[in-house]
Amino acid sequence: MLALCLQLLLVLLLGGVDGAWNQRQIRKKIYQLREVQNFKTFYTRLGFPKGAPLYVPPVEGYLTQPLDHFNRRNNGTYKQRYWINEEFWKRPDGPVFLYIGGESAESEFSVLAGEHVELAQKHQALLVALEHRYYGASINQDGLTLEAIRFLSSQQALADLASFHLFISQKYNLTQNTWICFGGSYPGSLSAWFRLKFPHLVYAAVASSAPVRAELDFTDYNKVVAQSLSDPVIGGSTKCLDKVRESFKEVDSLLHTGNVSKLEKDFSSCSPLHAPEDYAEFVSNLADIFMGAVQYNMESPGSDVRKICQHIVSAESAYEGLRIANSMYMDFIGLKCVENSHEKTMSELRNTELNPVGVGERQWYYQTCTEFGYYQTCENSSCPFSSLITLKSQLDLCTEVFQIPTESVRQSVQFTNEFYGADHPKSSRIIFVNGDVDPWHALSVLKNQSRSEIAIFINGTAHCANMGPSRASDPPSLQKAREEIADKIGEWLKTARMAV
Numbered sequence: 451m452l453a454l455c456l457q458l459l460l461v462l463l464l465g466g467v468d469g470a471w472n473q474r475q476i477r478k479k480i481y482q483l484r485e486v487q488n489f490k491t492f493y494t495r496l497g498f499p500k501g502a503p504l505y506v507p508p509v510e511g512y513l514t515q516p517l518d519h520f521n522r523r524n525n526g527t528y529k530q531r532y533w534i535n536e537e538f539w540k541r542p543d544g545p546v547f548l549y550i551g552g553e554s555a556e557s558e559f560s561v562l563a564g565e566h567v568e569l570a571q572k573h574q575a576l577l578v579a580l581e582h583r584y585y586g587a588s589i590n591q592d593g594l595t596l597e598a599i600r601f602l603s604s605q606q607a608l609a610d611l612a613s614f615h616l617f618i619s620q621k622y623n624l625t626q627n628t629w630i631c632f633g634g635s636y637p638g639s640l641s642a643w644f645r646l647k648f649p650h651l652v653y654a655a656v657a658s659s660a661p662v663r664a665e666l667d668f669t670d671y672n673k674v675v676a677q678s679l680s681d682p683v684i685g686g687s688t689k690c691l692d693k694v695r696e697s698f699k700e701v702d703s704l705l706h707t708g709n710v711s712k713l714e715k716d717f718s719s720c721s722p723l724h725a726p727e728d729y730a731e732f733v734s735n736l737a738d739i740f741m742g743a744v745q746y747n748m749e750s751p752g753s754d755v756r757k758i759c760q761h762i763v764s765a766e767s768a769y770e771g772l773r774i775a776n777s778m779y780m781d782f783i784g785l786k787c788v789e790n791s792h793e794k795t796m797s798e799l800r801n802t803e804l805n806p807v808g809v810g811e812r813q814w815y816y817q818t819c820t821e822f823g824y825y826q827t828c829e830n831s832s833c834p835f836s837s838l839i840t841l842k843s844q845l846d847l848c849t850e851v852f853q854i855p856t857e858s859v860r861q862s863v864q865f866t867n868e869f870y871g872a873d874h875p876k877s878s879r880i881i882f883v884n885g886d887v888d889p890w891h892a893l894s895v896l897k898n899q900s901r902s903e904i905a906i907f908i909n910g911t912a913h914c915a916n917m918g919p920s921r922a923s924d925p926p927s928l929q930k931a932r933e934e935i936a937d938k939i940g941e942w943l944k945t946a947r948m949a950v
Contacts (some may be wrong), residue, residue: 457945463714483578484907486673488547494754494935496747497607500537504725507558508533508534508535508537508558508561508562508577509533509534509535509536510531510532510533510558511531511532511533511534512529512530512531512532513529513530513532513588513613513614513617514527514528514529514530514684515527515528515529515530515583515610515613516604516613517590517601518601518606519606519609519610519613520605520606522607524804524844524927526588526601527881528583528588528589528590528593529587529588529590530580530583530588530610530614530632531556531579531580531581531586531587531588531595531616532578532579532580532581533556533558533560533561533577533578533579534561534576534577534578534618535561535567535570535576535577535578536561536576536577537577538570538571538574538575538576538577538754539574539575539577540574542623542624542627543578543626543627544573544574544575544627545573545574545575545627545628545629545943545946546576546578546618546624546627546628546629546630546631547566547569547570547573547574547575547576547577547578547629547630547631547632548578548579548580548611548614548629548630548631548632548652549561549564549566549577549578549579549580549631549632549633550579550580550582550611550631550632550633550637550640550641550644551579551580551581551582551585551586551637552582552585552634552635552636552640553582553585553635553636553809553810553813553814554585554586554636554808554810555581555585555586555806555808555809555810556579556581556582556585558611560579561577561578561579563919564620564917564918564919565632565916565917565918565935566917567919568633568655568919568920569935569936569939572936572940573939573940573943575630576618576622576780578614580610580611580614582607582610582637582640583601583602583606583607583610583815584599584601584602584810584932585810585813586806586807586810587806588861589804592802593804594801594802594803594804594812594813595802596720596852596853599812599813599816599852599858600824602642602813602816602817602820602822603817603820603854604639604640604817604821604866605636605869608638608643608644608647608648611631611640611644611648612648615629615648615651615652620783626950628653628654628942628943628946628947629651629653630652630653630654630655630656630939630942630943631644631645631652631654631655631656632655632656632658632917633656633657633660634658634659634660634913634914634917635659635660635661635890635913635914636660636817637658638657638658638659638661638914639657639660639661639662639870640658641655641656641657641660641880641882642657642875642877642880642882642895643848643870643875645877645878645879645880646870646871646875646876646877646880649877649878650698653879653942653946654879654880654881654939654942655879655880656793656880656881656883656939657880657881657882657883657894657895658884658914658916658917659884659885659888659890659891659893659894659913659914660882660884660894660895661822661824661890661893662859662870662871662872662873662875662893662894662895663872663873663893663894664821664822664823664824664863664864664866664872664893665822665823665824665863665893666715666841666859666860666863667823667825667827667828667841668823668824668825668892668893668903669829669830669832669833670889670892670893671739671741671824671826671889671890672741672826672827672828672830672833672834672835673830673832673833673834673894674744674887674888674890674892675740675741675744675745675834675889675893676832676833676834678744678747678755678887678889679691679730679740679744679755679759679834680885681755683909683910684747684755684756684887684910685754685755685756685757685759685760686755686756686759686765687759687809688761690759690762690763691834693762693763693765693768693771694740694762694768694772694834694835695764695834696768696769697768697769697771697772698736698737698772698834698835698836700768700769701713701733701736701769701772701836702733702836702837702838705725705729705732705733705838708721710722710723710871711860711873713732715784716773716776716925717732717736717776717788718780718785718786718788719732719787719788719789719790720787720788720789720790720791721790721791723790726838727790727792727793727843728790728792729838729867730792730838730839730840730843731790731795733835733836733838733839734838734839735788736772736776736835736836737828737835737836737839739758739775739776740758740775740834740835741826741889742756742840743755744887744888744889744912745888745889745912745913746912746913747887747911747912748912749912749913749915750782751782752778752779752781752782752783753912755887758775758778760774761774761775761778762774772901776788786813786825794849796850796851798811798812798846799811799812799815799851802850804805804872812851815847815848815851815852816852817864818848818864819847819848819851819852819854819859820852820854820859821862821866822861822863822866823859823863824893825844825845826839826889827839827840827841827844828840829841830910836914845859873893873894873895873896874895874899875895875899875903876899877899877903878900878902878903879902879903879942880902880903880904881904881905881906881935881938882894882895882896882903882904882905882906883905883906883908883916883931883935884905884906884907884908885907885908885910885911885912885913885915886907886908886909886910886911887911887912888911888912888913888914888915890913891907904938906931906934906935907909908927908928908931909927910925910927910928911925911927911928911931915928916928916931916932916935917929920932933942
């Protein structure tokens with residue numbers, strides 16, 4: 451029965467993956483695989499099908515929220531999706547663990563599986579999760595139009611969380627219950643910022659892989675990618691990094707001399723490459739192979755630095771190694787060809803049709819243009835890829851898709867850092883968790899800011915490694931980090947009880 455359910459879930463989540471091969475496809479695939487892993491973990495714990503008759507599914511509901519929390523003369527509203535799991539809760543005074551959604555749709559597994567769920571079981575907490583506005587099903591029908599998408603921001607999202615806090619408190623008649631929030635990646639930043647901006651609502655926060663410092667030209671991303679490709683701890687080597695550099699130099703040379711047909715054939719391009727926009731799209735797609743492998747290292751069969759370096763190093767030439775790596779990732783994603791058309795990327799980002807599942811690409815790119823930047827460029831000598839991956843090419847999308855000029859993007863990034871304190875927020879009771887393999891750690895908090903604003907840096911782990919369910923195969927460094935997080939949560943909950 452479990453095998454059948456897994457097959458059905460795989461059909462729902464993994465079927466029909468096509469379109470552009472790039473980082474967007476990798477993110478979609480990782481999102482899908484995480485849902486499958488959460489499914490397996492939950493039903494293994496439940497003892498399915500033996501425990502099925504006793505299982506009470508989490509409550510799924512919708513909360514009516516203002517479109518604009520900061521202008522109550524705007525009467526617009528939308529329905530925001532949430533989940534509640536009472537399975538472990540010690541009524542009425544047990545703590546509340548809040549899981550914060552981010553740049554993709556959430557599911558019931560947000561309150562059924564993961565590190566926060568294991569901690570909730572230990573501390574008899576009520577589990578609640580809130581899907582981010584404008585993602586998944588938490589969006590109005592016209593929400594992605596240029597007029598409507600302007601209400602998508604981290605500030606509005608934090609206000610949504612405050613409103614949700616009130617809703618849950620009233621629903622369960624909570625008075626002095628201790629709230630702790632959890633999030634990873636952008637939701638990790640939201641977790642830290644919710645504690646920072648609403649300390650009277652949440653007692654503590656866990657912020658995993660949280661890029662709290664906005665950065666327009668995020669050159670350090672590919673600097674960390676290069677370091678990771680040469681890191682022997684995860685199977686990288688100096689030879690691997692050198693081969694990657696060499697392969698991209700050869701690709702750039704072929705583009706410069708106009709020998710494009712060879713590249714189209716060798717790397718299975720779906721359509722002819724037209725200079726200059728398609729060239730940048732092409733090299734970005736190739737770079738994404740390595741960026742994705744590093745960011746999600748060991749999270750999936752297709753994200754394995756050791757495996758990819760073995761193929762690169764053992765190939766007849768650096769160029770052939772790159773061609774093999776491209777074929778490997780096409781197999782992993784499930785593509786017959788790679789879509790390198792810049793125009794098709796533009797079309798995807800301009801698409802205002804709603805998709806209630808998966809990653810919200812238009813929404814997230816809008817947030818980079820209006821708040822964060824985070825553009826992963828290659829105009830720095832530390833980058834092992836092509837210098838055609840420029841800041842201008844990415845900023846141009848903000849103008850072409852959302853009519854947002856470059857100067858506005860720059861100002862928005864500066865404001866975000868002023869508003870939240872960048873990577874030196876002045877708060878308390880926040881745990882910042884990062885892995886040294888993860889390129890996003892470069893924008894997070896890596897050193898203790900105070901006695902209770904602490905940083906945990908995990909050797910040999912990638913993006914949000916601590917957030918998944920614990921496994922016997924977790925490396926010692928990750929096991930130690932999980933213990934530190936659990937100890938600190940236990941300590942803070944004890945302190946909160948003593949203060950009541």
